[in-house]
Amino acid sequence: MIKFLKSVMISNLDDELVLMDTKNGHYYSLNESASEIINYLQDGKTVEEVANLLNKKYSINIESVTNDINELIINLKNKKLID
Amino acid sequence: MYKYFAYNNLIISELLLPLNPIIDENYYSKNILYINKNTISFIYKETSLIGTISYSIKDQEIYINVPNVAQYLYNNNEIIVDPYDQSDIKLIGLYLIHFVMLFIINNNNYLLLHGSAVTSPFNKEEAMILIGNKGAGKSTLAATLSKHNSKILCDDLIPISKDGLVHPGIPIIKLFEDSYKAITNNAEISNENSDGQGKYHLNANYSSSAKKLNTIIILSKCNINDIEIKELTGGEKIKAIIQHIIKIDTLNKDSFIFTYLMELTKNIKVYSLKRVDEYINPELIIKEIFKIYKKGD
Numbered sequence: 001m002i003k004f005l006k007s008v009m010i011s012n013l014d015d016e017l018v019l020m021d022t023k024n025g026h027y028y029s030l031n032e033s034a035s036e037i038i039n040y041l042q043d044g045k046t047v048e049e050v051a052n053l054l055n056k057k058y059s060i061n062i063e064s065v066t067n068d069i070n071e072l073i074i075n076l077k078n079k080k081l082i083d
Numbered sequence: 084m085y086k087y088f089a090y091n092n093l094i095i096s097e098l099l100l101p102l103n104p105i106i107d108e109n110y111y112s113k114n115i116l117y118i119n120k121n122t123i124s125f126i127y128k129e130t131s132l133i134g135t136i137s138y139s140i141k142d143q144e145i146y147i148n149v150p151n152v153a154q155y156l157y158n159n160n161e162i163i164v165d166p167y168d169q170s171d172i173k174l175i176g177l178y179l180i181h182f183v184m185l186f187i188i189n190n191n192n193y194l195l196l197h198g199s200a201v202t203s204p205f206n207k208e209e210a211m212i213l214i215g216n217k218g219a220g221k222s223t224l225a226a227t228l229s230k231h232n233s234k235i236l237c238d239d240l241i242p243i244s245k246d247g248l249v250h251p252g253i254p255i256i257k258l259f260e261d262s263y264k265a266i267t268n269n270a271e272i273s274n275e276n277s278d279g280q281g282k283y284h285l286n287a288n289y290s291s292s293a294k295k296l297n298t299i300i301i302l303s304k305c306n307i308n309d310i311e312i313k314e315l316t317g318g319e320k321i322k323a324i325i326q327h328i329i330k331i332d333t334l335n336k337d338s339f340i341f342t343y344l345m346e347l348t349k350n351i352k353v354y355s356l357k358r359v360d361e362y363i364n365p366e367l368i369i370k371e372i373f374k375i376y377k378k379g380d
Contacts, residue, residue, distance in 0.1 A: 009338060011345040016317030018345065025337040027325060029318015 001044040002073065002082050019081060028079065030072075037069055047073070089180065090188045092116040098164060100176040116160055116188070118179070123154045123165040133197050133239070133329050134217075135280065136182075140331070147183050151279045155183045162187070174255075181252040182240050186331055193242045194343050195329040199225035199256070200236040200249045202290050203297055205376050210236055210249035210294035214327040215302030220358075220365065223262040224302065226285050227365040230266075234290035240329065247347055248293040257282035265365075299324060299353045300372065304360040310371050311357045320353040321345075 004010060009020045017035040019028040030038060040050040051066040076082045087094040087102040093112035094100070097120050125146040129137035132147070139146045145157040153166040153175045162183065166175050185193050198214035199221040211233070213221045222238055229235055237252025244250060260272055263283040276284040301315075301323045315323055321344055328340060354375060358368065 009341050011341070013318070013320065013345060013348060014316040018318045018321050020337065020341040022338050022341075027318070027321060027341075029321065031317075 002041045004082055008081050021081060034072055037072060086110065088112065090184055092188060094118060098176060099172065100180060101173065102180060116162065118162050118164060121163045121165060123156045123163055125156055132331065138331055145187055149178050152178050155179065157187045177253045181242060185242055186334060193244055194340065196241040196243065197239065197327045197329050198241055199238045200241045201225050201228045201233040202236060202294050204228055204232040208294055209297035211297060212241055212249065212299045213302060214299060219302035219304060221302060222256050222258055223365050224368060226256050226258060226266045226287060227369055229287040231369060234288045236290050236294060243296060243347065245343065247296050247350065249296050250293045251291050254289040256285040256287055258285055296351055299351060301355045303357050305357050307357055307359055309359060310368060312371055312375060313355050315353045315355055320348050323353065323355060
């Protein structure tokens with residue numbers, strides 16, 4: 001499960017997640033696919049569970065989607081938006 | 084002394100302001116704001132706010148400088164106004180009500196955008212906002228739209244309340260000489276309609292009532308052949324608009340702006356309009372804008 005830091009404000013807009021880091025006023029937006037992944041991870045699902053879900057839903061290669069999810073998590077960590 | 088009521092304050096003013104005066108001598112409000120005319124000598128480093136307008140903050144004092152109009156200094160429950168020589172009394176009041184007071188008293192109820200706002204050419208109860216960097220053609224396009232059924236709501240500073248209403252602001256369209264002449268079919272320019280900074284005030288139809296925001300168009304010039312219009316969604320909308328929000332860092336909280344923007348942009352259309360980086364007849368741009376509306380029907 002991922003959890004955004006308290007300093008991060010999140011809102012949905014046109015099926016995308018828009019984030020703002022109140023520490024520096026920077027804005028970030030996650031496209032529809034990334035937003036869907038984040039929503040699953042925030043609900044408590046593991047990376048593996050999300051990859052399986054997306055594989056069933058969109059017939060995406062599990063290995064490729066797992067890499068994408070991990071990359072997304074690393075990006076959010078690097079930007080100090082999640083723990 | 085003149086008495087007014089605005090932004091939840093009883094205003095007792097030495098200056099005549101563009102507001103409806105209070106006739107009742109016994110009118111009472113717990114919030115009283117005094118407006119007095121005096122000389123201001125506030126000498127802290129100024130930060131640019133929008134165009135040539137700048138501000139400075141020291142302790143509880145907020146200073147705003149509007150060149151060729153007036154300097155304003157707020158402290159506690161008083162705004163001191165120090166007009167520049169030969170400045171227009173009407174402009175001094177308009178900047179005070181629609182700009183200085185918005186920041187000082189009401190900065191958590193309004194969002195201020197830098198651009199031009201007009202009533203929609205297709206629905207007079209709706210507002211269209213044009214934003215973009217300096218020279219993008221905001222005022223010229225607003226002036227051209229005023230020849231196509233639109234009325235001007237404001238130019239330069241656009242106040243938008245939380246309910247998505249665009250309020251009439253400073254209702255003066257300022258145009259460079261070439262645009263002024265093109266819009267007015269070569270009307271003579273004079274010192275009377277000059278703003279002293281190379282622009283000229285246009286006589287256009289203005290709206291005096293707030294209108295529901297329907298569309299924001301972000302104008303830019305770039306290296307393309309003609310005109311390109313693209314609808315923006317999600318984060319693109321926010322990133323495009325955020326650059327044109329006018330804020331005083333210590334007064335306008337980022338969290339407020341975020342919440343406000345998210346709510347505001349949920350129900351409006353936002354378009355990016357790019358055009359070739361050379362003169363283009365504004366009527367051609369208007370034609371492209373009208374196509375968007377026709378598609379939406």
